[in-house]
Structure formats: C-alpha cells, structure tokens
Amino acid sequence: MSHRIFNFSAGPAMLPTEVLEKSAAALLDYKGKGFGIAECSHRGKEFDGVVDEAIARAKQLVGLGDTHDVLFLQGGATQLFTLIPMNYDGNGADYLVGGEWSKKAVSFGKEAGKTNVVASSETSNFDHSPKPNEWKMTEGADYFHVCSNETVHGHRLAVWPTHPNLIVDASSEFLSRPHPVSQCAMVYGGAQKNLGPAGVVLVYVRKDLHARQKKVMSKLWSFKDQAENKSMINTPPTFGIYILLETFRWLEAQGGLAALEKRNTAKAGLLYAAIDNSNGFYKGTVSVKDQRSHMNVTYRLPSEELTEEFIKTAAKNGMVALKGYRTVGGIRASIYNAMPVEGAQALANFMKDYASKKS
Numbered sequence: 001m002s003h004r005i006f007n008f009s010a011g012p013a014m015l016p017t018e019v020l021e022k023s024a025a026a027l028l029d030y031k032g033k034g035f036g037i038a039e040c041s042h043r044g045k046e047f048d049g050v051v052d053e054a055i056a057r058a059k060q061l062v063g064l065g066d067t068h069d070v071l072f073l074q075g076g077a078t079q080l081f082t083l084i085p086m087n088y089d090g091n092g093a094d095y096l097v098g099g100e101w102s103k104k105a106v107s108f109g110k111e112a113g114k115t116n117v118v119a120s121s122e123t124s125n126f127d128h129s130p131k132p133n134e135w136k137m138t139e140g141a142d143y144f145h146v147c148s149n150e151t152v153h154g155h156r157l158a159v160w161p162t163h164p165n166l167i168v169d170a171s172s173e174f175l176s177r178p179h180p181v182s183q184c185a186m187v188y189g190g191a192q193k194n195l196g197p198a199g200v201v202l203v204y205v206r207k208d209l210h211a212r213q214k215k216v217m218s219k220l221w222s223f224k225d226q227a228e229n230k231s232m233i234n235t236p237p238t239f240g241i242y243i244l245l246e247t248f249r250w251l252e253a254q255g256g257l258a259a260l261e262k263r264n265t266a267k268a269g270l271l272y273a274a275i276d277n278s279n280g281f282y283k284g285t286v287s288v289k290d291q292r293s294h295m296n297v298t299y300r301l302p303s304e305e306l307t308e309e310f311i312k313t314a315a316k317n318g319m320v321a322l323k324g325y326r327t328v329g330g331i332r333a334s335i336y337n338a339m340p341v342e343g344a345q346a347l348a349n350f351m352k353d354y355a356s357k358k359s
Contacts, residue, residue: 089113098129099150154298
C-alpha cells in the first residue's frame with residue numbers, strides 16, 4: 001500500500017505491513033500451488049506444516065524446550081476465563097484484580113470454580129495494580145491468575161510474580177518483551193492485540209498440568225485433548241494461525257523479543273515524556289509510574305470538549321483510534337509491536353503542539 005496511517009487501536013490492532021503483504025499473497029496462492037492457504041484442508045500436509053512451524057517458532061521466541069505445549073484456540077481470552085477453572089480449579093484459585101480484564105476473569109471463574117481475590121485496586125478506579133505486600137494468598141490454591149498488562153487502565157506488572165502454578169493473561173503485551181514462560185503454568189492471550197487477527201488465542205501450557213486436569217464435558221474444552229490433537233479437534237481458524245506464523249517470523253527478523261522490548265520502551269518513553277512535560281495539560285491515569293504500560297498509554301485532557309477535539313484533529317493528521325475505553329474515557333494510545341517508532345513520535349509531537357495551543 002502507498003499510504004498507511006498510524007492506527008492506535010487497542011484491538012483488533014494494526015499489524016506489520018510485511019506480515020499483511022505476505023499473508024495476502026499466501027491467501028491468493030500458497031507457495032505456487034494454485035490455491036490459497038485459507039482454501040486447504042486443516043488435515044492436509046500444507047496446513048500441518050504451518051502448525052508445526054508455528055509451534056516451533058512460538059517456543060523459540062520465548063526460549064522454551066519440551067516443558068510446555070503450544071495451542072491455537074478460539075473464543076478469545078474471555079472464553080479462557082471459564083476454561084481454565086473448568087480444567088484446573090478443584091480446591092480454589094487465587095486471582096489478582098488490577099483492572100477490567102482481571103475483574104472479568106474472576107467473574108467468569110466463579111462460574112466454574114472457587115475464586116479468591118488476593119487484592120484489588122477497584123476502589124481507586126484501577127489506577128494501579130496492587131503490590132505484593134497487599135496480596136492475601138491462599139495456601140494450596142490450584143493456581144494464581146494475573147493479567148500482566150491491563151489494556152483498559154494502562155498499567156502492567158513490570159515483573160511477573162513467582163508462583164508454582166502461575167497463570168498469566170498476557171493478551172495485550174504478548175511477545176512484546178521477553179517473558180518468563182518457562183516459569184509459568186500457563187500463559188495465554190488473544191492474538192488481536194499484539195500478534196495477529198481476532199479469532200485466535202495463543203496458549204503456552206505446562207505439560208505437567210495435563211495430569212491434574214479435571215474431567216470436562218467435551219474434548220473441545222480440554223487443554224490436554226487439544227494438545228494431543230495439535231489444536232485440531234475441530235477445524236481451527238486456519239488463516240488466522242497462518243498470520244500468527246508470519247508474525248512469529250517477523251518478530252525473529254526484528255531481532256527477537258529483547259530487541260522489541262527496547263523499541264517498545266522507546267515508544268512509550270516518547271508519549272510519557274509528552275504527558276509529564278505538559279505542565280498538567282495531560283494527566284496520566286496510572287498512579288504508580290513504574291507500573292505504566294508500554295503497550296497502552298492512557299491519559300486525560302482538561303475537558304471532554306478538548307478530548308473530542310483532540311481525537312478528531314489527530315485523525316485528520318493520520319492518527320486514529322485514540323479514544324479511551326467506553327467505560328473509562330480519556331485517551332488511550334496503543335503502541336503494540338507493529339506501531340513504528342515514527343508513529344509514537346508523530347503522536348508525541350502532536351500532543352506537544354496541541355497542548356501549546358490550548359493551554
């Protein structure tokens with residue numbers, strides 16, 4: 001394409017141009033075979049090769065050996081909120097609640113198991129994640145569930161907790177920095193924020209969990225059975241998985257997750273500097289600065305009128321999808337892996353210019 005604007009959508013979000021171009025070519029004609037990748041059987045050798053390579057690259061990116069299975073599921077992270085307790089919660093599970101998505105995980109978890117909220121920041125409108133000295137853990141809990149990056153409220157767990165059965169919803173920061181997946185029981189996330197199109201959930205699940213799994217009503221809802229069938233008990237979202245594979249290739253070509261972390265840190269730094277140096281015109285919504293998200297930068301302007309004008313003017317200048325989450329308002333700039341540094345710089349420059357004119 002001759003022109004691509006800067007899309008700050010929180011998800012579905014922008015994808016790397018190279019990934020889109022290669023996926024588009026494969027959609028029309030896969031490796032010169034005369035048919036597209038979305039037109040071949042999920043039982044055929046062509047797609048089997050896609051899945052095998054995607055599993056291998058997903059492990060390689062986070063430095064995993066044979067300790068975990070890689071799954072490509074459907075239903076979004078929201079469906080996983082129910083499947084996880086359905087599979088593993090027998091004695092009760094601990095949950096850290098720091099925002100909209102971890103709160104939702106608890107509400108869905110209650111449908112299938114026993115939940116204990118170890119700490120919550122809801123009374124302060126989720127302006128931070130509760131710190132470890134506030135957590136009231138349950139002895140013998142089946143697992144400890146956290147959301148590592150709260151997309152709506154703009155904060156993250158800069159360091160993931162240590163727990164023998166840690167389960168992490170990493171949706172909005174997945175593969176944006178090195179993750180200690182080898183130390184986790186499960187890490188999962190919807191692809192549509194940082195990895196690919198809506199419709200695919202990437203899951204790393206530690207193999208020793210399979211022996212602990214409860215009996216579930218269907219193999220479709222069983223992590224163990226899905227692992228044994230390479231996520232193909234039924235027809236998987238084949239084209240979405242192919243785009244994931246192209247994204248994994250792209251991530252490696254960028255230098256891997258350590259290189260991506262440096263780039264993402266630089267992008268976030270540009271926007272937070274624009275906030276902090278605005279003499280109060282912009283106010284960040286996160287009260288603990290070292291928890292500020294490097295994926296979702298959230299802030300407010302002095303009034304709703306200025307906020308609406310800011311969003312409309314930014315769009316005219318090629319920067320779209322900056323409106324905050326519907327229940328929170330304000331501004332949210334999502335700067336996932338695919339957002340180039342130039343996009344963050346353009347927004348930072350626009351913020352400075354807008355504040356100087358309106359202050």
